Amino acid sequence: MRGAGAIHDVIEHLADPAVRDLAWLLFSADLLRAQPPLAPLAQWCADADEDRATRAFLAQLDRDPAPLHDALMAAPTHRLGHYAENLPGWFLAHGPAAQLVAQNVPVRRAGLTLGECDFLVRTRAGARLHWELAVKCYLHAGPGDAARASLAEFVGPNLRDRFDLKLTHLRDRQLRLSAREEFASLGYEGRWLAQMFVKGWLFYRAGASAPSRVEDAPELAADHGRGWWVTRSDWPAFAQQQAADGWSVLPRLAWLAPRQLGAPQTSAHVAPPVDADALGAALARPDAPVLVAAFTIDSAGGYREQSRGFIVPDDWPARAAAFSRQ
Template sequence: MAAGASELTRLVDRFDDITVRDLAWLLFAPDLLREGDATLAHPFASQAERDATLAWLKALDASPQSLHEHTRNPRFTRLGIYAESLLRYFLAGGPAARLIAANVPLRLQRRTIGECDFLLETANDVRLHWELAVKFYLHIGNGDASRAARLSDYVGPNLQDRFDLKHARLVTHQLALTSRAEFAALGFEGPWRAQLFIKGRLFYHGLAGERIDAAPELGANHLRGWWLTASEWREARARASGDERAWVVQPRMAWLASRRLDASDAESLIAESDDIRTRLETTASPTMIAAYLRDDAGNWTEESRGFIVPDDWPERARAFAASAP
């Protein structure tokens, strides 16, 4: 019961607290993978659970202190750990499945061989093993428009991760953990149904977000963004005279739900826009940015997200993608 992009925006925008918005995004964002590629996790077993979750989030939005205490740990400096803390909070206290255990390590001869992200039980007494992944990849083609995209064409911004490698690891190793003898020895009574909880956003070349035939493993409604090289960004800015957008550099911990700006924040960002644009034109590493527009009511809402990458990034990214078998 994941939402499409426009419905997701409407769902998230009903909440004011940013941590609640991030949790709503995690629960309702469309899956990166298509149904059938692997068994995908669904946060809600029924429409009633979905409706109850929205009511629960509304109450949480009015009093989010416990969520803040749970997630705003100084040790949570990685986006994946932050996302895990959000999902753990929901499973521990939300109106859907019940959390049994989280981050369960498996060891063989004192060596850790894996860790089960979440063990939970549904209202229908089905025991589930969820593996969570929140990923952001940029699509890099090889210039051959006739070739269908492959998972290996989706690479991490810093070229240290690739979608085909992550997918293989999740399916062949992580999902298999609850079927191993080492897990059975822990005493968690099964049987266990292993599922992927995989969210994120994929970025395509060009401000309009290049429209290609996505890799067949991908969900049809996956969230999209764009990417440009620093030179392309400079040229785009030169053509966009009178642009009244506010451009914001998105820190990694702000990569989940869309943000909103109040008037004072937007005014200061617009005043600094020339400096922001200049820094991005000479960026030494991929940088996520968001564009905000002012609506008729004077509110600033996020229009799109994208990456500005160094000019030599596409060549390095193609080489990284081409190293796939």
Template sequence: MLRAMPQLLELDRHPAALHDWIAARSPHRLGRYFETLLEYWLSHLMGGRLVAANLPVKAGDIVMGEYDFLWRDVSGALNHWEASVKCYLQVDAAAGLAGYVGTLTRDRLDLKFAHLRDKQLKLAATPAGEAALPHPGEPVSARALLKGWLFYPHGQTIIPAPEVSPQHLSGWWLRWGETAFNPQPGLRWKVLPRLEWLAPAMSRNEEGLQTETDFNAALEAHFVVNGAPLLVAGLTAAGNAWQEVTRGFVVAPSWNLRKA
């Protein structure tokens, strides 16, 4: 990351090439959008060479899995990266990784972690996985990139699971109508579309942003007819723009925790 910082700063100043790359692939899902960004990173900023992306692994006609990315670093060594981006809400601080669930509560962080560790990262060690490599039998270095945000109960002390990085991105979550929510005065609010979940929100002006009163009214109207959780961001004025200072999931009063 530090080695690529000059390139990243230049890309920030002149993002047209990245915008064209994204537009050509037209990702509509958050996971695919993340993979599109990572593919650009590997193709343009790592100094190596992308060998394959989303390469299926088959045994006959049966699909056994998929290599998200195969790439060669500057030394020529082959790397296998599995990429995933997730948002999890902590519902039980004492349960470790099992205490984080997705907004569809059958999804749990411990299950995702185990799937990456025990299946996806071991793909090259299987006969079908080895056969799909550019040179079967070649050593492969496997790595998982599990990115995203973790959200903690609003107003409570944050107690991360021991396995979680101290530098992880975090926010809060609350159940609409059951938890006191007193936003910081002066903020403007926005419901974040899914493809804007990765990075902190920014806006050049107030267009599309809501005052606290309008924001609360919009949430009330949403949860009357729709149980879908919403990821929201609060932004504050910073110079000539607005920048995110807080984010969280607001879930329906009926949002319940089904065991996976």
């Protein structure tokens, strides 16, 4: 049900960005393989009937997305993680598959918050599930050259996050919250199976300085979402080599599903979705990586995302390599 083929089949005919983001969270490939015994993968869809019902639900929601939009407007946020949590939270409350019991449940000891359970879910068969959601974008900062990557080599664009540290925190702390005595005292009866719900994109170096091949870390799912990254010095040559009809800077809340831009209704000519001023302003920030997408014109005259990647400062690779070894 998951992977590149599955997500393409689901979102190909969806137009609303929020509905596409929800579909992407549900149907896109996981970033990680299951990490038994402590970190199995979340299974929101129990069988083929729930899969079909969810596809039909999303298609209807795309025709009338107002209920989802209203819920998102009621909890406005500029943080990608909060936006990503709001989408499946709404789906679990209204969709045809697993049902929401509670969301963001704090677990405390002597007044100290130990953490929050992202989602408590009950399947239609009665199983009790505790899901921890993470949506991450990491760039590979290792040497490559046919070497096997390690999770420590996947770093956040701003060098404040690292995949190995995130997995350790997820597996050893977050997923164990529902097994603690303090959780049992909250009144959620029964045993809750903790599962990780980890989605996102991993970006690999492109351009003249890219390694010939990077073998995936063993923890990674083989069909995880992939993008590229280039330095600012390599960017002009790289962009010129791409068969793209336009480029667009992706704001943070557009980092989930591949973007789709409809054709203008007032003209048969479609202007490339590129704002030179916005791109120039983003690249003028000395230390900030910028996520951009390449677009191609589709048969309807609109634009569909072809690929995405980060443009990073020229000194970023050295700083990122050092951060991966800390």
